[in-house]
Amino acid sequence: MMRLQVPGYALLSQADTLQYSFSGTGVNVTAALSRFGYPSYLVSTLPANPVGDAAIANLQKLGIDCTFIQRNGKYIGMYFLENGFGVRASRVTYSNRLESSFNTASLYDFQEIAKQIDVAHFCGITLAMNDTVRQQMKQFATAVKAHGGTVVFDCNYRPTLWGEDGYDKARSHYEEMLHLADIVLMNEKDAMLTLQMTTEETERTAQLQALLPFVAQKYNITVIAGTHRTVNHDNTHSLQGFLWKNQRLTFSDQRTFSVHDRIGAGDAYTSGVIHGELQGFSPKETVDFAVAASMLAHTIVGDTPMSSEQDIRQVMTQTIHDVIR
């Protein structure tokens, strides 16, 4: 997607310039993994016009290999971002993406792509698009599994995209993806609302403890991970990561930090979990690394994480540096 951000803290009705960049969950996770040293591909379709050219150039700048990107159609999804300040929340306004190149894309050669990759990442936002896109997602995930690859699925439920009775509409599609997935990003609300699981617990950590074992067992998922976020009153957020694996739920330390650009920070967490799993980190190291990656992403301009493993390990120590010369 194309992000059109009002600079500073002005509103759209006050400013006259926008900063643009190209992002989206897939872009963010792919670019973050590229920074960790993995060759990273985006599978998508972009318009065959100057806007698509700009998207390609900027994805390449982020280190993403664009070999599997098709050029077709005329439109790209866009959103306007007005930065919040303190008590005034940030505000996102979407443009029309029903007829975007991505949503009207012809079939990709998923078998061929699946042969060349080890891990594929999918997300619930894409699942909300339309039937064609949903079908493509499932075909691709099936192909990846068939070739021995790992399927990552981020539940990422967006109420406004699914509309009225959204959970009911979404449920079967989520379940199909969960059956295909090895690593899943979700929390207790996804289990309760999308998957209609129930627990008598009322506190979110207890709900996690109660529900994740069932989710993992029912859909045969190896790793389930996610975060609990608290928005504080002084421009800081608090974040704690969790990871279910081998019948155990591991929590990261809770980190509190000043926030510069919150969007995309969840994707940095995802990239940290994938890296931990690929590198065989312990669950504790994985959640601590993923939370540090996410924390750093809140201090980075734009949606897309930009930190190297070294950068992230530096802030895992909890000491704040003066100036790095």
Next chain:
Amino acid sequence: MMRLQVPGYALLSQADTLQYSFSGTGVNVTAALSRFGYPSYLVSTLPANPVGDAAIANLQKLGIDCTFIQRNGKYIGMYFLENGFGVRASRVTYSNRLESSFNTASLYDFQEIAKQIDVAHFCGITLAMNDTVRQQMKQFATAVKAHGGTVVFDCNYRPTLWGEDGYDKARSHYEEMLHLADIVLMNEKDAMLTLQMTTEETERTAQLQALLPFVAQKYNITVIAGTHRTVNHDNTHSLQGFLWKNQRLTFSDQRTFSVHDRIGAGDAYTSGVIHGELQGFSPKETVDFAVAASMLAHTIVGDTPMSSEQDIRQVMTQTIHDVIR
């Protein structure tokens, strides 16, 4: 529409900021007339969100009365503009406007609006949108005529909007509008291509001479006006206006001038013709004024003309001033 312009002469794939403004033929003509001292209304529909708020604020800034603007729907038409330089032409890339608030608007109270206005301006770009919009245009124009108002119609044919066999698709709609119109902006190509009129003349001035009388008579049009433009090799354009009225074709002097922002300069010409007619200028004064208005609009940042009658009369004299202190 929302114009998203790359600053300076960079391409979309080189820059990272955009300047935005709100324009369109209707906006440009309305704002230009507002500068001549007329209360000027825009009849349109804008989304009920921050983008719509920004549009309203900027239309008000241009002096446009927004009383007749409905707030509905979610999207606004957008286009990206990359400025050309010398031999490299400017490039416009449209976003999807099929589902814009304007194109999905519910019915306006045209009878009520028609009562309050003297002149209504319509344009061929709007006519290309969809059947609902076309129906609304014709209802509005009919209501204006019924209340004794003047209908202005700018033929403004855009091939990419009508698609294949566009002239055939467009013809009957154009003819309906021409039958309702009192003042028409067009040139010899509109007569030949859209209206399928023929002449043996091959030079454009001769074609005008041959065809305009037939057009005026057939559709019962009081004034037909337009321009002939030449793009020169040194960043200048040459422009000559013409105006058919009372069985006579009058030409302006040809003006040659450096071009800063070409888009919307045709709408300045239209506003000059309307002003001349409303004020009872002679045909010669009207075309000279309209061409000077258009010429000045080429030197103004943005699509929308910003010049007062005094500014325009100053450049009608052909002398170039040093600095106005």
Next chain:
Amino acid sequence: MMRLQVPGYALLSQADTLQYSFSGTGVNVTAALSRFGYPSYLVSTLPANPVGDAAIANLQKLGIDCTFIQRNGKYIGMYFLENGFGVRASRVTYSNRLESSFNTASLYDFQEIAKQIDVAHFCGITLAMNDTVRQQMKQFATAVKAHGGTVVFDCNYRPTLWGEDGYDKARSHYEEMLHLADIVLMNEKDAMLTLQMTTEETERTAQLQALLPFVAQKYNITVIAGTHRTVNHDNTHSLQGFLWKNQRLTFSDQRTFSVHDRIGAGDAYTSGVIHGELQGFSPKETVDFAVAASMLAHTIVGDTPMSSEQDIRQVMTQTIHDVIR
């Protein structure tokens, strides 16, 4: 007035660009009320030159009806703003406004204007200008009363404008305005310093309790409202509103919040009080609404409040949102 602000946190002697906007207490209150849905007029005089044109365009952008603005004279009041940061306070430097269009304006048709409006807002800064302006203020307020309108007066005493022995110079003019006013913005210091009232209380809340009844009774004022502000050490302010009405003093909750642009936030409070009174809010709802309006105005770029009633009600709940999508 024209605000010329150094971008970011640089000093005038460090930067080379300025951001300009047009504001002032009257502009801010009028624009804020326009956002609440009231047709809002500014009664003023602006120069008949490009600076005046820019002012008109920007006032219209803010939703202000400029019908009652006269165009005369050559100058507009201006001020330079250097943003403070943390322990370094913001700094305002005024240009010469003695000969501004506003201060040298000819007589307005106040009878005609008074007929068309329900509420008129005046402020103590204007009262400090010169005798002609003071006379105009009183004539206008008298006309509004005569036509059954409501007079709002914001005491807003600026020491540098009145000069030496300022309170003595100002007293009789303030008293005249207070006799005409229905709603007054002031605090205990205005009562003690400008009106020379005395109390033995030493704490500001107790002083309010002691003095406001006398002020209300003496000048026959329906509503007296104001705020108590505390500047904290961590870039936050604390704000509590109060409102005297029907013999009772009501306080809002105290709100603490990060500050982005402090100037004009008092005018947002005024607009909240006016809106509460016009809509018949309870005193408690009015002060809570007005404080929330003011709090939001601290997070908005520029002097002028930009929030709708819906925006303000959202922050009255004290929960901080993550991102509004």
Next chain:
Amino acid sequence: MMRLQVPGYALLSQADTLQYSFSGTGVNVTAALSRFGYPSYLVSTLPANPVGDAAIANLQKLGIDCTFIQRNGKYIGMYFLENGFGVRASRVTYSNRLESSFNTASLYDFQEIAKQIDVAHFCGITLAMNDTVRQQMKQFATAVKAHGGTVVFDCNYRPTLWGEDGYDKARSHYEEMLHLADIVLMNEKDAMLTLQMTTEETERTAQLQALLPFVAQKYNITVIAGTHRTVNHDNTHSLQGFLWKNQRLTFSDQRTFSVHDRIGAGDAYTSGVIHGELQGFSPKETVDFAVAASMLAHTIVGDTPMSSEQDIRQVMTQTIHDVIR
């Protein structure tokens, strides 16, 4: 003065930022001479506030010694500049400078200053301010003469500053300054309009030939110099310099060149004439150098010339360089 320029080619009513710099004839000539290697002082008064601080910082940046600048008063003269483009002329709007620090300055120690300098430059714009300023100018010029220094006077008549019957009001003051001056910048119009001299010639070069000998003789002036400018239709100007000395009128080659920023280019010419005289150039070398200096100043951002003698000599050759590496 403080120049507040709208960036690019936008109007004040379109933009929201201004670029500021500090200039004026005195500043421009002084800074230009500083670039030629002369210690250069400005004799002026600036406000004792952040605007004055910014002025001092920027004058120092230009290489001007600020030892003789007093800090008093509160205001500085300002002007807004909207850049023209092609047929649309640049537009200057002045703020109120009646009460500027300069115009309300207390007496300078002109005897002391006159001791330390060799050449003093005065200009007709200053002469138009008020009686106090005029008196100061004459006192200073007299002191310079008394200490053996050279007095340069630029006639620089601005009609809007002198108002109705301006030439009559100005005449005696100009004559006083001319009697004190050694080097004078003027043209045939100054002789005819301000000094009421007459000639039967109608072409401007012939008028120069006819009038300058009388002017030089009557006021006992050593050197009279000036330019004839033609504004062409393609964003270029043509400039020819002239210089009367030792009973001979010498002309420079006429130069035609693209114009980026025209304001202040006349002051570059003045600085070239002063440099030529101080260095003992031949009259032909002086006018050619001064015209080249002026021509370069048209290509420089801002009012103030920035070119070294080497830069100027490079363009005296009439060859255009590709890139200087």
Next chain:
Amino acid sequence: MMRLQVPGYALLSQADTLQYSFSGTGVNVTAALSRFGYPSYLVSTLPANPVGDAAIANLQKLGIDCTFIQRNGKYIGMYFLENGFGVRASRVTYSNRLESSFNTASLYDFQEIAKQIDVAHFCGITLAMNDTVRQQMKQFATAVKAHGGTVVFDCNYRPTLWGEDGYDKARSHYEEMLHLADIVLMNEKDAMLTLQMTTEETERTAQLQALLPFVAQKYNITVIAGTHRTVNHDNTHSLQGFLWKNQRLTFSDQRTFSVHDRIGAGDAYTSGVIHGELQGFSPKETVDFAVAASMLAHTIVGDTPMSSEQDIRQVMTQTIHDVIR
């Protein structure tokens, strides 16, 4: 190299911001070929720090494959660019590149690289660096030849890099490279000054005719190409390309055009010649294409050509388009 450009037409001593990009002859040619659809690699060394990261990101953005770029050392070559205007030439100031990562690079695996590429481009600027770099160039060119690849050499002699007696110092190195080269970019001056060839002709076209056959024969070169440039007085340049092949010298049409950013436009010409040769264009088509590519590159922001083959073919027709919608 890192280009640090003062925005607009200001001097380094006037501005306070710089626009940066990464370019150089190799970057420009590689990126241009990438736009024509060729996989394009840069062989270089960049510092292992944030400046090197930024370079990599921007090279990827240009479509360059960075697989063969080593990360070592601490510095990158930089240059400051002040844009000229009209008679004032652009000015380039280099930073110290003696100790740049490129100039202190360890050995590349040229055999491996040579296996994977078809064409390698070298330039005379690199040849001027130091002995290590020169040795690397020759090793690489030799390896390319050994693996059947094509060697392109652009003579590109920069006097300031070679210093005193530069042609004598450079001669043997140039001759070595010419012996290895298949396609050479040069003109008559390279033949006369660097290669010490002589002719009695005095006009540059005649000199070309006289000298190129000898050069081609002596060094066994298949194609020799270059341009003749004229800098005109109105911000335009004129350019004519030539190409020697199969014993015939072919000239392009001379094109005259407005210039926005001249640097790097020669590299666009080179890319056009390489593309013509690889695609088997006729010599006439190749020079016309290469000149059109170069002409367009003068209208593009930055050093690096950004045009597709379609863009270039559009301007080969000599018609100027109004707006491309």
Next chain:
Amino acid sequence: MMRLQVPGYALLSQADTLQYSFSGTGVNVTAALSRFGYPSYLVSTLPANPVGDAAIANLQKLGIDCTFIQRNGKYIGMYFLENGFGVRASRVTYSNRLESSFNTASLYDFQEIAKQIDVAHFCGITLAMNDTVRQQMKQFATAVKAHGGTVVFDCNYRPTLWGEDGYDKARSHYEEMLHLADIVLMNEKDAMLTLQMTTEETERTAQLQALLPFVAQKYNITVIAGTHRTVNHDNTHSLQGFLWKNQRLTFSDQRTFSVHDRIGAGDAYTSGVIHGELQGFSPKETVDFAVAASMLAHTIVGDTPMSSEQDIRQVMTQTIHDVIR
């Protein structure tokens, strides 16, 4: 040095513009003292090219007298600054300064300079450059002493500049400078690491108490001063100053404050100490003044302190002002 700063919080690989300024310990201290009213000279060498011109212009803008600056060589030291945010530290990347004009400067006329100044400031960063520079420093300090001036030396040890075994390499040079110095800026770490002094204390304040008397005695130093800094987790720093004089160690109050631009704030402390000593402040007043100067410098854009004595005294009171009008 030339500081090239990425605007806002972006990384070098995300942005495309840089803000430049000229700073360095010497520049910062000199400019700060100039703001306190002292004529202040920089003794340095700058390149004789446009970069050097820009440096001179900007030093003059800061109020520094450039009489003693030589123009020679071609390069200036540069560094890139990426601003940190919250947990992400700021990052500095140096360009190559081995061959800078400063490091390759020819001999200055130190005897002559020493005659004209009262105080000379030296710093440990300069001491790390090379043998020539070190020799010049010592010659200059010796000359200052010989002419009865005061020598200030800031220990300022930068590990990356001295490389491996840096303390051993640096020791003798530091000792030479300390023997020449009257006022020294240092802390307990300099004593322990550079001077190899030992103490059994483990807390930094106790270490100071233990070591400073020995340092002062051994090198015969009148005043030793420094700060202890704590970086907090909420974008604030805490700072406490200390000053050893007349056998007593005096501490300032500890101040905690929000940080905008941390670089150069230590130099503001130095300037405060020098000012206190020159004005005969008590030790307590000096440290409180110096810490307030440093605190304000953290809120100022750029490396260089910009505050007057009045500004600093305003924040010594610990009250935070709302807006200064």
